Amino acid sequence: MTTRRYSSTNPELLAQAVFDVAADAGLDNASVREVAKRAGVSIGAVQHHFSTKDEMLVFTLRAASARLVERVTDVASIAAGGPHDVLVAMLSEMLPLDERRSKEAHVRAAFAVRAVSVPGLADIRSRGMFAIRSAVAAVLLDAGAPDAEIRAGGLVASAEGFAASALADRQSYPTAYLQRSIAQFVDLALRDRVEVGDAVELAS
Amino acid sequence: MTTRRYSSTNPELLAQAVFDVAADAGLDNASVREVAKRAGVSIGAVQHHFSTKDEMLVFTLRAASARLVERVTDVASIAAGGPHDVLVAMLSEMLPLDERRSKEAHVRAAFAVRAVSVPGLADIRSRGMFAIRSAVAAVLLDAGAPDAEIRAGGLVASAEGFAASALADRQSYPTAYLQRSIAQFVDLALRDRVEVGDAVELAS
The missing domain is CATH 1.10.10.60 (Homeodomain-like)
Known part of the structure; x- marks a missing residue:
């Protein structure tokens, strides 16, 4: 044989x-x-x-996307501290803060561009981003932030935008800048919080 | 001849x-x-x-980048209304709100990825993003928003992130969603404003 x-x-x-x-x-x-x-x-x-090559790309993006979603949701469940720290930890998984995440951000950006022409890729990316956005929204919602879905979308978009900009230009987007920026936007997204107990009371 | x-x-x-x-x-x-x-x-x-092909790409990105920066700064100087409307108008130039801007966002994302391997592209992109970020920061600063530079970076990054995500998936990022999201984040970025007169008084 x-x-x-x-x-x-x-x-x-x-x-x-x-x-x-x-x-x-x-x-x-x-x-x-x-x-x-x-x-x-x-x-x-x-x-x-x-x-086909496209089939190979679809499989690869699915694996990479599942890995990222898993990490973001894992961090959400294990991160210590209040919603601010949890959200920063979640979004930091998307930022190019070390070599591994830089590589991931590069590949993710390349797949986003390729998704315009390869059927199947757009759907996988979309599901991944939706899962991350929902996980971020859940933390905002728990924390009593209004417009949690919209704010979650903005936070995830800014992390993705920073990742794209830092791709070839780490010099303009040093780690400390990325961390401070995300922390500031998380602070803003947590404004106007309503005690979740109050909200329930109002709704009853 | x-x-x-x-x-x-x-x-x-x-x-x-x-x-x-x-x-x-x-x-x-x-x-x-x-x-x-x-x-x-x-x-x-x-x-x-x-x-060379790289030389052609560098020239193309420079032209496209100059066009975008010009539009953003033009909008900043002619947009009627308060800082909220001006900022939304500026950031909207980066969002895929019509076919022209969708094409631009697609090409911009492709160039961001290509910049990792083609010398010269990263620098052009970086200068373009810096010019846009500075123009956005100037409006925030004028409006008395604290941490104007950091907030401007976050706004520009979120516009870029939304543009990247909407590339192949307009369905999940319809125009109304993009517009509402940017408007909300501009609102957040304009929080805690200090009357510019007060600031001057404090400084004197």
Whole structure:
């Protein structure tokens, strides 16, 4: 019995290779050939799992998006402190505050652009952003902030905008600036809080 | 005397062609060949003005960036109403509220990603964002808002983040949502205003 080389790989490993190639050399270079090389498998092994490049990209974005959503929601449940600290911790997962998150932000931005032309990508990104926005909104709502959904959308958008701007220009967006900016916007988003007990009382 | 074809073109026209190809088919497809085709000139005509593709991209981003900065600052000087309306009008220039601005946001996002690997692009983007942030900060400062620079950065980042998210997913980010979100964040950014007269008095 011949051992076929692709039996030694799995789609998650290939998605990681796509991610790594995209982070290092750009999403344009994440061809089946390049991904196979990075993963140390044959082109056939990649083709065994993904019949087209688009299929491979969709799988990769889904994995990366799930990872980010999981981290944001994990942070939300374990972060100590009041809503301010929890929100800062959540949004910080999107910011390029270290090498790992910088790579992620780069790949995420590249996928956002690619989503215009590859069917399936837009939907995955949209679900991911919706999950993050909802998690942020839940914290704002719990804290009694009005317009929680709208404010959550603005916070997530600003984190994404900072990430995009810092991509190629870390010098203009040093870590301390990003942290201070997000902290300030979280403060603003927590204005006009109503005691949740009061709100319930008013509604009853 | 032979009329050479490229004498009939100019770099601004070619930059427009790069922009159009990028908006329609993605920045990856903005090759010298494709740009020449779109501009209706020979490949030699493009090469007459730009010796490399990167040079062509740098020129294009510079033109697009200058246009956006000009629009934002024009709006700032002509918009009627108080600081709220002026700021909303400025930030709205970055949002994909119509087809033209959607195209621009798409091309801008693609350039942000490309800036990671093409020298020169990051610097142009950075200068453009700085000019916009400064113009927004000037309005906040005039209005007596504290932390004007930081708040301006957050507003610009949220507009950029909304633009990136809406790229391939206008359905989740309809015009009314984008407008309401920006209006709300402008309101928050204008909190805690100090009468500019008071500030001067305190300083004297």
